[in-house]
Amino acid sequence: MNRLFKNFLARLRLFSPIFIGIGISIFIITFQSIRNSNNSIYNTNEKNLALEVETIIKMFERERGLKLEKVNTHLKVMHNYFYTGKFEIKETKTEIVATNQISGNSHKTLLNKWFFNGSAFQHNHSFVDSIQNLLGGTATVFQKIDSGYIRISTNVLTKNNDRAIGTYIPNDSPVIKAIEKGETYIGRAFVVNDWYITAYEPIFYKTNIIGILYVGDKEKNLKKLGDIIRNIKIGQSGYIYVIDEKGEIIVQPELDSKNINGKTLFKYVKEKQKGIYEYTNTDTKEKRLVVFDYYKDFRLSVLASINPDTETHELVKKTIVESVLIGIVIIILLSTFVYLLTTESVYKYLEQIKLSNKSLVSAKKALTFSEQKFETIFNYSSDEIFLADLNGNFIEINQLVCEKLGYTRDELLEMSFIDLKTQKYKPFVSKNLKKIKNEGFHTYETENVSKTGKVISVEMKSRLINCSGTKMIISIARNITERKAVEKKMFSAILKTEEKERKRFATELHDNLGPILSTIKLYSDLIRKGENKKLDLNEAIKNIDELTEMAISTTREISNNITPTILHDFGLATAISEFCNYVNSTKSININIKTDGYTYKTSGIFESILFQTTKELINNTLKHAQAKNITIELKNNENQIILYYKDDGIGFDSEKMLNESTGLGLSSIINKLKTIKGTYDINSGDGKGMFILIAIKVDENTVN
The missing domain is CATH 3.30.450.20 (PAS domain)
Incomplete structure (x- = not known):
């Protein structure tokens, strides 16, 4: 018994420093943990508060944006309703007291009587009340007076809850300044006694502005x-x-x-x-x-x-209690192990605990980082991302989807692919889902409809994935509305160019070849009828031979204009040089042509487009530029072809010309270059001449 007690005391003395160290460590860790937690909570609270404030600000912005869209739509409805009715103005005058809505000053004024669908407008509110009942908000019809525009029919209320009849907007108001220019005013405005989001549109009568149509809603609810x-x-x-x-x-x-x-x-x-x-x-x-x-x-x-x-009180209390309990448990366990383990065993055990804790912390950090990385990539992707089940019902969407379509996340999670489609593409939803399930991957074009009714063309790339044993469909949508518009514009330009070429071809056949063939027909008819008295046979045959040669020459010339044989036989450099030599021979302008840097041998559609482009540029210079000299250089760098064109004419506003649909043939030239993915740089100004640098990268598409 004494031996056991002595061994216990010996081991207690051996391990007492460890117990004391554990107690001190627990105290230090608890103190530091509380301190770190307080700092962490403080920083978290700051971020949470900032996030809440930002959310409310965005809610305000959304409220204002929705009201701007709302009044714009309401004004269109009011406009259609007003102009589809029968509006009359009679010379009969009526007296009204006009009150300035800003200063409150009043004066009397005379107004012509207005009638709508047979009923007087003044003091008749059926028109504006029908707009309010249909759309909500407020509506007003103004009549022009010397001091501004006065309300003759309205459901805007004063502080006394009376209709604000007789109040007027003075002429110095930004609203009236816009109306007097014939413009529609949409935005923030003071209405009688409060700020509203408004839309004002001038009423035209026989080209004169005689009044205003107004709709609006209070700025903030x-x-x-x-x-x-x-x-x-x-x-x-x-x-x-x-x-x-x-x-x-x-x-x-x-x-x-x-x-x-x-x-x-x-x-x-x-x-x-x-x-x-x-x-x-x-x-x-x-x-x-x-x-x-x-x-x-x-x-x-x-x-x-x-x-x-x-916010920190409960955490501090909880941390202290947990630390005390942990310390007691550790001390009890170590007291038990004193009798079972040697110092070396305890040391090894503590080392193992230390390693285990490090591994756990590292794993937790890696998991947290992985989750944050995935969430960041998902929500801040530049494309819209949809995660759906095999029936097309949405399981998750990223933030960009909400921004582009105007729905909240909760609204979208109650929807499916078919709910977002236009009527044109709804029948294809089931077919696309079937193909994705069968093939595992599918790329297709479709149309989504936003909450406001806006149609958005998108390219969808969908893939079948397995997430924790559940099959899902992940789809990435890319907006191609702008690309569709460019393709449509290019196609229209090509059709117009083809139609222009057809008309030119028909004119040349009619004006050049037609008369020659008609003359040959005349001679052949005379010979067939045997009218030798009127006609010398040998002379007729000679004339027919000459006319036939002329027809062949004309046919060759027309054919060469459509598809130059010299371009096919000798290449782009020779064709441009010969055309420039022909223009030089007319003495109308001097063209300096340099093609020795062009060594490309492969022919293709790019040669025809560059040849036609050169001819159109020269034709534009001759018609419009009043130039004396033209410089052209054609060269290539491996598979890139470069055409440099410059004249010393009067020049033009290049930025303005490029923004116009037609002008100097530039629109046709640019659209042709876009079909082969060519690039261009145009620089010109009044009195500075013009130069254009064209570059085309030759590949399989430009060759074929």
Whole structure:
């Protein structure tokens, strides 16, 4: 017994430094853990608050954007309704008191009586009320007076909830300035006693502006926004509130209808507009952390606030309790092992625990990094990504899909591929899904419809994948609307060019070859009828031979204009040189041609396009440039062909000319070059001549 007790004391003395070290380590780790956790929570709270503020700001932006789209659509409906009705103006005058909606000053004025579908407009609100009942918002018809434009029919209300009949927008208003120019005004405007998102359109009568059609909606729906903000919870002590420029708290769960004007917080928010602020509430002695931002379109500041101490209190308490429990467990285990293990065994065991902890931390970090990397790639991809089941129902989508289509993530996850398609492409959804399931991969073009009804042409690349034993379809959509428009424009230009060539060919046949053949026919008819008295037979045969030679020559010339034989027989350099020599022989201009740097032997469609381009450029110079000299250089660098063209004419505004649909044949030239993926650089200006550098990379497409 004594021996066991002595051994116990000996081992206790041996391991007492370890026990003390464990206790001290647990204390240090607990202290550092609490400190790190506080810092981490503080940083996390800052980010969360900033994210919440950013979300509310984006919600404001979305609210404003939707209202701009809404009033634009409402104005189109009101326009169609107004101009499909019967509108009349009678010379009969009626007196009305006109009140300036800004200053409140009033005066009397006379108005012509207006009639719509047989009913007087003045004090008759059936037209504007029908617009309001159909679309919501507010609607007004204005009549022009000397001081501005006065409301003669409206459902906009004054502070007394009366219709704002007789109020007018003064002439110095930005709205009236736009209307007087014959323009439609869409945007933010002050209406009677509040700010609205509005759309104003001038009413034309016999080319004169006589009034305005108006639709609008209040700029911000504070009740709706307040309901949303009240439901947002941040931690245990956080909330969001909104203040105006006077310090009035418009939305806040605990402080509704209170004013913080004069408070240090309000002064700081008003001065900085965006930032972070810490303060202690003088009434409650509570510490608060605030992140804020200013939305200038609504003239509101959004603030998100928490109590840092409340957020960390539970964590500190939990960390201390857990650390104490862990320390007690470790000490009990080590006390037991004292009797079973030697010092070396304990040392090895502690080393194994240390290695295991390191491996666990490394694995956890790797897993977290992998998840963050996947989420970053998925959400910040430049293409729209859809993840769907085998029936086409969406399982996941990235953020770009929501932005492009205008739906929220929750709305899209209730939808499928067929819900996004136009009527034209709905029948192909099941066929495409079947092909993806059968072949594992499918690329196809289709059309998606956004929430606003916008049709978007996309190229879809879909693949069948296996995710944790479940088969899914991942699809990447790329917007090809612009490419479709360019292809359509190129196709139209090619058709117009072909039609122009057909007309030219028909004209040459009719004006050149037709008369010669008609004369030959005349001679042959005379010979066939035997009218020898009127005609010497030998002379007739001689004339027929000469006319036949002329017909052959004309036919050869027409054929050469369509497809020059010299181009096929001797190549591009010789064909351009011969054409330039022909132009030089007319003495109308001097062309300096250099082709010794062109050694390319392969022929193809690129030669025909470059030859036609050169002829069109020379023709443009002769017609429009008033130039004396032209310089042309043709050369190649391996499989790249370069054509340099320059004249010393009067020049032109190249940027303006390229933006026009037609002009100097440039549109035709550019579209031809695009068909073989050619590039060009045009530089010109008034009095500076013109030069163009054309480069074509020869491959299988340009050869064939």
